[in-house]
Amino acid sequence: xxxxxxxxxxxxxxxxxxxxxxxxxxxxxxxxxxxxxxxxxxxxxxxxxxxxxxxxxxxxxxxxxxxxxxxxxxxxxxxxxxxxxxxxxxxxxxxxxxxxxxxxxxxxxxxxxxxxxxxxxxxxxxxxxxxxxxxxx
Amino acid sequence: xxxxxxxxxxxxxxxxxxxxxxxxxxxxxxxxxxxxxxxxxxxxxxxxxxxxxxxxxxxxxxxxxxxxxxxxxxxxxxxxxxxxxxxxxxxxxxxxxxxxxxxxxxxxxxxxxxxxxxxxxxxxxxxxxxxxxxxxx
DNA sequence: CTGCATCCGAAATGATACTG
DNA sequence: CAGTATCATTTCGGATGCAG
Numbered sequence: 001x002x003x004x005x006x007x008x009x010x011x012x013x014x015x016x017x018x019x020x021x022x023x024x025x026x027x028x029x030x031x032x033x034x035x036x037x038x039x040x041x042x043x044x045x046x047x048x049x050x051x052x053x054x055x056x057x058x059x060x061x062x063x064x065x066x067x068x069x070x071x072x073x074x075x076x077x078x079x080x081x082x083x084x085x086x087x088x089x090x091x092x093x094x095x096x097x098x099x100x101x102x103x104x105x106x107x108x109x110x111x112x113x114x115x116x117x118x119x120x121x122x123x124x125x126x127x128x129x130x131x132x133x134x135x136x137x
Numbered sequence: 138x139x140x141x142x143x144x145x146x147x148x149x150x151x152x153x154x155x156x157x158x159x160x161x162x163x164x165x166x167x168x169x170x171x172x173x174x175x176x177x178x179x180x181x182x183x184x185x186x187x188x189x190x191x192x193x194x195x196x197x198x199x200x201x202x203x204x205x206x207x208x209x210x211x212x213x214x215x216x217x218x219x220x221x222x223x224x225x226x227x228x229x230x231x232x233x234x235x236x237x238x239x240x241x242x243x244x245x246x247x248x249x250x251x252x253x254x255x256x257x258x259x260x261x262x263x264x265x266x267x268x269x270x271x272x273x274x
Numbered sequence: 275c276t277g278c279a280t281c282c283g284a285a286a287t288g289a290t291a292c293t294g
Numbered sequence: 295c296a297g298t299a300t301c302a303t304t305t306c307g308g309a310t311g312c313a314g
Contacts, residue, residue: 025196027250027257029171037169038162051276059162062308067277077260088275089314098253105245112242113164116235117157120164123214123235188296199288204297225295226294 030076035061035069037106040095043079044103048094078102167213172198172206174243177232180216181240185231215239 030036035058042057043049049057055066070093073079078099084090095103167173172195179194180186186194192203207230210216215236221227232240 023254023258024247024250025171025175027254028174028246031246031250032169032171032174034166034169037165063277064309065307068307075261075264076257077264083276087314089277091276098256101253102246102249105249108242108245109168109239110161110165112239113161113168116238117160117164119235120213121160124212127212127214200297201289202287205287220296224294226297228296 030072031102033069035065036073039066039069039073040078040099040103040106041110043093043095044100048092050090050092054093073099167209168239170206172202173210174246176203176206176210177215177236177240177243178247180230180232181237185229187227187229191230210236 038058038061039054042054046053046057051066051070054070055061055063058066061069070079070081074081077096079093079095082092082094084092175195175198176191179191183190183194188203188207191207192198192200195203198206207216207218211218211230214233216230216232219229219231221229
């Protein structure tokens with residue numbers, strides 16, 4: 001992989017190969033999903049978990065969205081789903097190697113978010129203040 | 138951010154500081170947005186650009202979404218917006234230092250996406266095949 | 275306990291027309 | 295050129311009921 005393509009393929013790259021470019025965008029769209037990121041984070045830090053544990057660990061997620069997110073992640077090969085044929089049912093989810101590697105790739109983003117939280121809030125306050133004054137005048 | 142929780146417990150960091158935890162989630166939700174990521178990437182690799190150039194470089198984005206995304210990024214302090222009072226209007230967008238640092242944080246995710254594209258496609262094909270067979274039987 | 279199916283309102287997005 | 299405004303459409307997400 002050339003150093004030039006460390007990031008998303010440039011427009012030139014997409015003109016050469018629009019299909020691959022579109023697919024990369026599609027994958028980014030999938031992976032850059034709020035619930036996917038939060039579930040990924042939980043599974044990365046807490047290891048193998050069952051459905052209800054994940055629901056508890058991801059604040060605000062509904063059962064429907066959790067099921068949907070886990071199915072997508074399973075389809076994409078990010079998690080394994082293990083069903084224990086017992087009563088009551090027991091289903092456990094665990095990151096695959098690919099899932100773990102994605103978690104590591106996102107690590108920098110989490111750090112960035114924590115580190116820059118206050119700066120973002122300040123920026124927003126400033127922006128909103130300027131906007132308010134613009135309306136007055 | 139969802140308002141209501143269907144369950145009681147929370148992740149470790151939220152128990153320590155629920156407010157900060159919620160804010161980190163909010164920032165992640167914002168930053169882990171498809172269009173934000175794509176625009177960020179374009180500005181990172183191509184530097185200062187005007188509105189139409191960005192639109193051309195981000196395949197599939199609508200004018201509305203580009204405007205919205207750029208406004209949010211400006212509000213969060215990720216980009217600067219420079220207006221040249223000429224006719225026709227000329228507006229240029231450029232990453233701030235904070236925007237650039239976010240771009241670097243996302244670098245690993247881009248690499249991951251390119252690297253694992255084929256593996257994801259294979260996983261999906263396999264999953265869909267199993268699902269199809271499950272329906273038949 | 276897990277999680278699918280369905281309904282429904284809310285929110286996000288796209289398409290189009292229009293403006294300084 | 296760089297938007298804003300509006301409307302149509304799609305998607306999201308919560309609530310509920312039910313099944314294995």
